[in-house]
Amino acid sequence: MPGLFTDYRRQASGKQSSSERIETTMKKVLFIDRDGTLINEPMEDPQIDSLDKLKFTPGVFTWLGRIARETGYELVMVSNQDGLGTASFPEETFWPVQNMIINTLAGEGIHFEAIHIDHSLPHENKPTRKPGIGMLDKYFSDQYDLKNSIVIGDRMTDVEMAKNLGATCILINDGSLQQKVAEMGLSSVCQLITHNWKEIY
Numbered sequence: 001m002p003g004l005f006t007d008y009r010r011q012a013s014g015k016q017s018s019s020e021r022i023e024t025t026m027k028k029v030l031f032i033d034r035d036g037t038l039i040n041e042p043m044e045d046p047q048i049d050s051l052d053k054l055k056f057t058p059g060v061f062t063w064l065g066r067i068a069r070e071t072g073y074e075l076v077m078v079s080n081q082d083g084l085g086t087a088s089f090p091e092e093t094f095w096p097v098q099n100m101i102i103n104t105l106a107g108e109g110i111h112f113e114a115i116h117i118d119h120s121l122p123h124e125n126k127p128t129r130k131p132g133i134g135m136l137d138k139y140f141s142d143q144y145d146l147k148n149s150i151v152i153g154d155r156m157t158d159v160e161m162a163k164n165l166g167a168t169c170i171l172i173n174d175g176s177l178q179q180k181v182a183e184m185g186l187s188s189v190c191q192l193i194t195h196n197w198k199e200i201y
């Protein structure tokens with residue numbers, strides 16, 4: 001089966017029709033979640049506040065690296081970091097991990113044009129917190145092709161954020177959320193459910 005990005009790799013290589021060329025002047029974005037997507041998020045201890053807890057997801061370097069190098073997508077990180085900056089999650093425990101992630105991925109050609117991190121807690125219901133799109137105003141412009149942009153994330157909030165953006169979603173999941181996606185009427189938003197980075201490519 002051809003990968004999801006086959007067409008985009010073809011476009012990026014210049015083998016495209018004139019109508020495709022007009023569309024590609026608008027930037028397509030991959031909005032990429034961090035925890036559970038780029039790195040493992042342990043269920044029992046989801047706050048990644050030390051380098052000991054940092055583990056990248058299998059295949060992310062190879063396959064996201066190829067997507068980054070071979071397609072024209074702009075990469076943007078969007079992450080909820082519950083209570084970041086409070087006593088329970090001081091910033092000085094966050095940044096060494098975050099910087100390690102960014103620098104390690106950059107070494108594989110994976111560069112983020114922007115990084116949006118919400119610090120709030122769920123009960124605050126902030127519009128900036130996923131699935132809210134309060135941090136993403138700038139992408140609603142004629143410079144960006146949101147319809148053909150993709151959210152990659154591991155939670156239902158990532159799928160909902162894709163819907164809120166008018167984009168689609170790749171859900172990093174073993175299939176256990178498939179029914180939930182259908183129940184919430186999000187099957188058309190969710191173009192792929194997989195926990196295998198190779199399948200995404």
Ligand SMILES: [Mg+2]
Pocket residue numbers: 033034035036037041153154155
């Ligand atoms: Mg996540």
